[in-house]
Amino acid sequence: MEKVIQELIKFRNERDWEQFHNPKDLAVAINVEAGELLELFLWKDAKDAKKDKIKEELADVFAYSLLLAEKYNFDVEEIILDKIKQNGIKYPIDKAKGTAKKYDEL
Amino acid sequence: MEKVIQELIKFRNERDWEQFHNPKDLAVAINVEAGELLELFLWKDAKDAKKDKIKEELADVFAYSLLLAEKYNFDVEEIILDKIKQNGIKYPIDKAKGTAKKYDEL
Amino acid sequence: MEKVIQELIKFRNERDWEQFHNPKDLAVAINVEAGELLELFLWKDAKDAKKDKIKEELADVFAYSLLLAEKYNFDVEEIILDKIKQNGIKYPIDKAKGTAKKYDEL
């Protein structure tokens, strides 16, 4: 993933866009892109959503998420593995198995 | 990143959650988590947002994004690099440098 | 507001769209439109956002919110007044005055 992050930063710097990329606007950008991704599923079943478009919008979500992680010097793999560990406590297998309930309703 | 994806799938399968993880609901989940991330910046400057919470919510955005990518067998690095290439055409350096305008206004 | 709701329903029914307007997809639509509204503020100060576009996207947020309220037979004025009352308890004036903190941090 390191190579991808370097490409994203190169793209940003070549356009002198770092001035716009404060963490708050990056979080806004993630939401905007997540909304565009979601639109592809609006009024339809998942199977009718267009895979090619999903690929593009999901790539945008990843791109801004990586740029936000980079702002805070987060190691992406590490923060996900940490969160999985945390979620393991919130959602113990014996209670969470087969149910979509939120942890505070288990 | 392959290891992280395997951990996410293991976590999901141990809880028998694949039944809930259709692509539409995963796109919904990405939006829900993106909203929780955004809330950390609400009514404040980026510098006052809590880094520890950002780490957790951003991890959730990544987690569901990776699970959605996995559903479609997308190679995450590849789709981001493809999108960077595409954006290079939409945002040529000489036109896009130093401006936050959208491509259709350049 | 009753007149507006009737116009929204007429518009929907003339196009035979009620079949798509289940509550989950309406909630998805609200998020999609909220994202489009948010995009108008991306990378910029509020004063540089385009008022004409804000008008349109905000109208869309209202439209789907009204259609969702109608699905559940909610009285819009009533549910907002109820929520204000509830928030008055969560955010007592003496504690909440002048601070943007969330209720669980007051």
Add this chain to the structure above:
Amino acid sequence: MEKVIQELIKFRNERDWEQFHNPKDLAVAINVEAGELLELFLWKDAKDAKKDKIKEELADVFAYSLLLAEKYNFDVEEIILDKIKQNGIKYPIDKAKGTAKKYDEL
């Protein structure tokens, strides 16, 4: 609706919160609340979502939408009726009837 708007403004002013309510943060707030509303439908069918919670989260979406409209002195009924008119052109009945396609695919 005028009465509700006055109540929202009273609630805000009693807490001296106007300082935080710039249009960009209000748009952020709408997204945060829209995300909380959407979460109520996550991993489930609409029929299994909790009506009481939907009422509360939808009220929040309305509240911030009204406060944003007030910032720009928009007449809410007017902007929705204008948008319905505009959508009538984008989605002519004969083309749009019975299909969930976006206007650019009709």
